[in-house]
Amino acid sequence: DAKTTQPPSMDCAEGRAANLPCNHSTISGNEYVYWYRQIHSQGPQYIIHGLKNNETNEMASLIITEDRKSSTLILPHATLRDTAVYYCIVRVAVLYSGGGADGLTFGKGTHLIIQP
Amino acid sequence: DGGITQSPKYLFRKEGQNVTLSCEQNLNHDAMYWYRQDPGQGLRLIYYSQIVNDFQKGDIAEGYSVSREKKESFPLTVTSAQKNPTAFYLCASSTGKNYNSPLHFGNGTRLTVT
Numbered sequence: 001d002a003k004t005t006q007p008p009s010m011d012c013a014e015g016r017a018a019n020l021p022c023n024h025s026t027i028s029g030n031e032y033v034y035w036y037r038q039i040h041s042q043g044p045q046y047i048i049h050g051l052k053n054n055e056t057n058e059m060a061s062l063i064i065t066e067d068r069k070s071s072t073l074i075l076p077h078a079t080l081r082d083t084a085v086y087y088c089i090v091r092v093a094v095l096y097s098g099g100g101a102d103g104l105t106f107g108k109g110t111h112l113i114i115q116p
Numbered sequence: 117d118g119g120i121t122q123s124p125k126y127l128f129r130k131e132g133q134n135v136t137l138s139c140e141q142n143l144n145h146d147a148m149y150w151y152r153q154d155p156g157q158g159l160r161l162i163y164y165s166q167i168v169n170d171f172q173k174g175d176i177a178e179g180y181s182v183s184r185e186k187k188e189s190f191p192l193t194v195t196s197a198q199k200n201p202t203a204f205y206l207c208a209s210s211t212g213k214n215y216n217s218p219l220h221f222g223n224g225t226r227l228t229v230t
Contacts, residue, residue, distance in 0.1 A: 041224070042224070043206050044159070044221045049216075049218060105161070106158035108158050
């Protein structure tokens with residue numbers, strides 16, 4: 001899997017948009033960008049993923065640059081409950097003979113702290 | 117509610133003992149995974165299984181063993197051969213039907229070996 005680079009920590013004011021950057025300059029054409037977050041002592045929570053188009057769901061928006069070498073996760077109105085470690089992951093599509101793919105490779109992520 | 121259940125949440129063992137961590141899912145997912153997390157670190161893949169009765173080693177399989185006798189269950193045994201077993205262990209599952217399926221995680225088991 002391609003490696004990703006994220007800032008170790010970021011602050012954001014409550015109610016403002018939180019923009020979390022991720023660099024993945026060696027991403028291949030068949031690799032997706034995934035975002036997860038992890039609140040202390042809990043399992044990671046899936047947020048969103050995309051290949052080359054921008055994506056939006058009820059939690060966040062994912063903006064992928066045209067060259068796919070970087071992306072930004074946007075939490076539109078951050079709340080205190082959004083304080084967590086956010087992981088940006090690129091995932092190669094490796095098809096197992098029975099269908100499916102291998103697991104995700106997690107780095108250290110960005111510790112996002114929402115300030116009241 | 118559908119989900120992934122890991123039990124127990126906290127587990128304590130003496131050095132030299134094998135210990136088995138439970139992971140059950142009722143999401144009807146084909147693929148299941150085990151990860152290990154150490155303080156301040158990301159997750160590292162131990163084992164994964166795409167289908168019943170088959171599993172593959174991940175990046176750090178040494179000292180661990182798994183079985184996949186049922187679709188909904190993927191227990192992990194931490195053996196006495198694992199040199200640093202104290203860690204936070206996370207189980208995950210995905211549909212495995214295509215290469216675009218997210219992993220869904222349980223809330224983990226924190227294992228302490230003394």
